Amino acid sequence: MKTIEIDDDLYQYIAGQTLKIGESASDILRRLLPGAPVKAAPARVDAASPVAAPVVAKSATSTTQPAAVATESDANKAEDKSSKAASNGKKVGNIFDLVTPADLQAEPNIVGRFLYLLSVLARVHKKQFEKVLEIKGRNRLYFGNSAAELNEMGTSTNPKQIPNTEFWVITNSNTTRKKMMLTETAIKLGYSAEDAERIRDLL
Missing domain, CATH: 1.20.1380.10 (Replication modulator SeqA, C-terminal DNA-binding domain)
Incomplete structure (x- = not known):
């Protein structure tokens, strides 16, 4: 996973396109950008394996890509x-x-x-x-x-x-x-x- 830095107003626009709680910035961009590659189906998780909790973006100025966008309008x-x-x-x-x-x-x-x-x-x-x-x-x-x-x-x-x-x-x-x-x-x-x-x- 790569880290990109974007302007605050652009981040707010992307966050405003969220369709569901927990939708990642990557999922939003895949939906918005024409020709974006389709996300591969997630691998099955064994019932005994721990599942990591989603990370919530704390600030629109963060330079890391949020795993869950929580600033939707x-x-x-x-x-x-x-x-x-x-x-x-x-x-x-x-x-x-x-x-x-x-x-x-x-x-x-x-x-x-x-x-x-x-x-x-x-x-x-x-x-x-x-x-x-x-x-x-x-x-x-x-x-x-x-x-x-x-x-x-x-x-x-x-x-x-x-x-x-x-x-x-x-x-x-x-x-x-x-x-x-x-x-x-x-x-x-x-x-x-x-x-x-x-x-x-x-x-």
Whole structure:
């Protein structure tokens, strides 16, 4: 196996093409590059032989080729898992049908997990998700239709777009506030108080 060094933006693009958790960079490139050689079938592993655990990429700046790409985009993760569920005839009715511990571990920080969970909620409850605009603080908006709208309500709100949606959310709040926002979002979308707490605790 050879080691190559690539720019960060190119790495992020490759990672964003991941179709499943644990797909290696080599597998992604074999799929994307025309004329790339087909991967040979893996040798059978004896039941008594130890199997090495997959290596997860820790940083997009790593110069080694990751054995498992764990920085795929929020939208791609949600879309892939939703498509698989649909193809298997499984009804995707709530966030728990899509989110797994592996998905959350792939997010490097609280803000990443926060945006990912909101993006999955938006995907599952697309028609109702605009209700998040009703969630407000005493003197500020938490959700909006643009970054400018949120910036008008306060300084240093650090608004970010919820992946795969037209909605924006402030991200400069502390973890406790983010959990409260997730809880209120879940309640707005029809989850029970118990399930809303489960969603909150995913953060």
